[in-house]
Amino acid sequence: MDERLLTGTMKINKANHLEIGGIDTISLVEKYGTPLYVYDISQVKHKAQMFKKAFQDRKIKAQVAYASKAFSCLAIYQLMAKEEMSLDVVSGGELFTAIQADYPSKKIHFHGNNKSDAEIIAALDYNIGCFVVDNFYELEKLNQYTKQRKQNMSILLRVTPGVEAHTHEYITTGQTDSKFGFDLNNGQAQQALQLAMQMPYIDVMGLHCHIGSQIFETEGFSLAIDKLVMQSKEWHEAMGFDLRVLNVGGGFGIRYTSEDEPLPIEDYINNLIDEVQSVTTKVQLPMPEIWIEPGRSLVGDAGITLYQVGSQKIIPDVRNYLAIDGGMTDNIRPALYDAKYTGVLANRVEDAVEETYSIAGKCCESGDMLIWDLPLPKADDKDVLAVFSTGAYGYAMASNYNRIPRPPVIFVENGKDFLAIKRESYADLMRLERSLY
Ligand SMILES: *Cc1c(COP(=O)(O)O)cnc(C)c1O
Numbered sequence: 121m122d123e124r125l126l127t128g129t130m131k132i133n134k135a136n137h138l139e140i141g142g143i144d145t146i147s148l149v150e151k152y153g154t155p156l157y158v159y160d161i162s163q164v165k166h167k168a169q170m171f172k173k174a175f176q177d178r179k180i181k182a183q184v185a186y187a188s189k190a191f192s193c194l195a196i197y198q199l200m201a202k203e204e205m206s207l208d209v210v211s212g213g214e215l216f217t218a219i220q221a222d223y224p225s226k227k228i229h230f231h232g233n234n235k236s237d238a239e240i241i242a243a244l245d246y247n248i249g250c251f252v253v254d255n256f257y258e259l260e261k262l263n264q265y266t267k268q269r270k271q272n273m274s275i276l277l278r279v280t281p282g283v284e285a286h287t288h289e290y291i292t293t294g295q296t297d298s299k300f301g302f303d304l305n306n307g308q309a310q311q312a313l314q315l316a317m318q319m320p321y322i323d324v325m326g327l328h329c330h331i332g333s334q335i336f337e338t339e340g341f342s343l344a345i346d347k348l349v350m351q352s353k354e355w356h357e358a359m360g361f362d363l364r365v366l367n368v369g370g371g372f373g374i375r376y377t378s379e380d381e382p383l384p385i386e387d388y389i390n391n392l393i394d395e396v397q398s399v400t401t402k403v404q405l406p407m408p409e410i411w412i413e414p415g416r417s418l419v420g421d422a423g424i425t426l427y428q429v430g431s432q433k434i435i436p437d438v439r440n441y442l443a444i445d446g447g448m449t450d451n452i453r454p455a456l457y458d459a460k461y462t463g464v465l466a467n468r469v470e471d472a473v474e475e476t477y478s479i480a481g482k483c484c485e486s487g488d489m490l491i492w493d494l495p496l497p498k499a500d501d502k503d504v505l506a507v508f509s510t511g512a513y514g515y516a517m518a519s520n521y522n523r524i525p526r527p528p529v530i531f532v533e534n535g536k537d538f539l540a541i542k543r544e545s546y547a548d549l550m551r552l553e554r555s556l557y
Pocket of ligand 1 (some may be wrong): 187189190231330332370371413415417512
């Protein structure tokens with residue numbers, strides 16, 4: 121197997137089993153059943169520290185905010201708070217969970233393109249660190265509420281710089297034709313800034329952009345930084361705008377399969393810093409704080425999913441389908457984005473490869489395919505399939521389609537396992553339902 125997929129504490133132990141956090145995955149399966157999400161928590165912490173250290177080493181003022189839509193739950197919020205990370209939330213539900221985790225309010229940044237009144241009020245009540253304002257509708261509401269409450273609030277304006285990161289088109293949000301943010305090129309961003317700077321309780325700290333996801337090159341970030349800084353220079357001269365915070369979003373890539381070649385974290389960060397330093401020097405603006413928002417790159421490759429192998433459909437000369445006991449309900453990314461994953465048989469990792477299987481989920485949907493053409497040893501129903509890099513947008517996007525309960529989430533570290541989220545029961549599935557007769 122490709123050893124580069126064994127990130128963090130993952131390894132193959134003497135029993136030829138996949139091990140994570142010092143624990144044999146097969147013993148986790150015996151204890152918790154399948155499907156099962158497992159997070160190598162020391163790796164999450166390590167990544168968080170690497171992002172922060174990359175800025176500290178260069179003595180750059182920065183905030184590293186965990187984009188928590190990638191994986192949101194009480195325990196991960198508690199972990200991120202302990203690591204002194206900032207936190208992005210995009211909904212009242214994520215905010216509520218952060219509040220339950222006693223997340224330091226000033227470290228919370230609120231995103232989203234259609235924040236409701238109730239969500240805005242909840243965030244004002246908790247007195248979060250900033251709103252990332254997406255549109256005129258939100259800006260006006262925020263103006264009204266802050267005036268009514270005589271409450272100051274910091275904001276960043278989310279702008280679309282018209283830069284396209286090289287990635288799947290469904291997850292590209294930086295181009296002009298996007299539902300997010302104020303367009304930099306058509307004057308709307310400038311108009312929003314003019315309005316916001318006149319609002320009595322609103323402090324515009326700076327600008328935000330997010331140019332895409334699963335980005336492997338630094339050019340997109342550099343282009344976006346250039347545009348935002350040059351534009352800020354014009355706005356500084358025309359209306360006295362000071363760019364104190366430049367938030368360049370997230371999107372740092374991870375390895376899902378052997379084809380992916382992500383940059384080391386410090387390379388992404390050093391490049392961001394170099395670019396901000398060089399362009400601000402060029403246009404003679406002070407160095408702003410740099411904020412980033414990694415989601416996937418903090419939790420993605422720290423997570424694996426374990427499944428029990430089940431039925432097979434062998435179509436001679438066509439394809440071998442191998443079904444597992446989960447699928448699009450616990451990982452919708454292959455169906456939604458054509459995302460690629462790879463995996464191994466966790467109970468005999470290094471056995472010789474004999475077959476090629478396409479891994480099918482158990483949902484009544486032909487599109488419920490997890491992996492196409494995966495080379496594996498000859499599999500049978502005692503085997504456990506481990507799929508790598510499922511820590512981001514897996515549990516977070518899980519559904520109950522076909523009334524399949526969501527799997528539990530286990531954190532592992534130093535030989536200990538912690539049940540972060542219990543397995544849903546059938547009764548849980550019905551807890552909101554009322555009998556008609
Ligand atoms: C989704 C998102 C992120 C995180 O993206 P990743 O690819 O998971 O790093 C960061 N910022 C914003 C605004 C986002 O929408």
